[in-house]
Amino acid sequence: MLPVPNEGHRRRQKQRRRRFPWGSIATVILVVAVCVYAFTLFGDKESPENSQVNDTTTQGPDDVQVGLLDESSPQNTQTVNDDTDWNLLLVNYENAIPENYEPKLVEVPGGEKVDERIYDPLMEMLEAAKEGNWDQLPMVVSGYRTQKKQQQLYDDKVAGYRKEGNSQSEAEELAKQWVSVPGYSEHQIGLAVDINGATYDLYFWLQENSYKYGFIFRYPGDKTDITGVAEEVWHYRYVGVEAATEMYEKGLCLEEYLAERQAEQ
Incomplete structure (x- = not known):
């Protein structure tokens, strides 16, 4: 129990x-x-929804930059990175001269100045043009221009169209076809020249031979819709022999050549 x-x-x-x-x-x-x-503290930070994509190694020329962009940084700003592309710098009504661009200048016969890198080929071309037996030897009548000079030329052109009875906006649009807006002129980078001679035949010779010396007939009449500039038979731009030869053979202006080159990359 x-x-x-x-x-x-x-x-x-x-x-x-x-x-x-x-x-x-x-x-x-x-x-x-x-x-x-x-x-x-640590959870879910590596999930696909929250992670940032930073890989930009497979982008093509038309791809959008993937990742975060600093909105304060300038967009569409041209730069000349090295000595391999200075001769192909595009300056036109849509592309301004790069900030702080300062060419090293040298004087040519007649008192005008150009970028020192185009001096030798320019002199060779003018010397070769003497074979045409012109009464007056070809010479550079306009080379490098300062911002002030370009502004003066543009203002004078606008004033001239205003005297013809055009409104201010109309005068400015007409002026742009002949004189580039200050900051958008090839003359301000020292790579372009206006050449004058005794007869018009000089320009036929230049159009057929300038590429041999690295220069192009910059503003043909049939390219105005692309360049934004009316035909200027006196205006020649240095781009280098290789590029000038290709443009001459294909009948391209500088804008078309650069677009084609980019598409191939």
């Missing part, structure tokens, strides 16, 4: 059954809190 527990023993058993496991619950809560905190 089992012994009958006394009253004190019964009370101790009841107390054991009623005691709540607070220590275990506190431990569980602490572990959960630590997990939540850790997930908040």
Whole structure:
């Protein structure tokens, strides 16, 4: 026969059954809190939705830059990175001269100045043009122009059209066909020259032979819709013999040549 527990023993058993496991619950809560905190700090940052794409190694010329762009940085700004592309710098009504562009100038016969890198081929071309037995030797009548000079020429052209009865806006549009807006003229980079001679035949000779010396007939009449400039038989631009030869053979202006070159890259 089992012994009958006394009253004190019964009370101790009841107390054991009623005691709540607070220590275990506190431990569980602490572990959960630590997990939540850790997930908040490190969780989900490498998921495809939250990660940034920085790989730009497979872009083509027409691809959009992937990633974050600094909106404060200038867009569409031309730069001449090295000595391999200076001769192909595009300056026209849409492309301004790069900021702080300063050519190294040298004087040519007649007092005009040009970029020193085109001096030798320019002199060779003018010397070769003497074979035409012109009454007057061809010479550079306009080379490098300062911003002030270009502004003066542009303003004078606008004023002339204003005297003809055109409005200010009409005069400006007409003037742009003959004189580039200051900051958008090839003359301001020292790579372009206006050449004059005694007869018009000089220009036929230049159109057929200038490429041999690295120069192009910059503004043909049939390219006005591309260049934005009316025909100027006197205006020649240095681009280098290789580029000039290709443009001559294909009948391209500088804008077309550069577009074709970019498409091939």
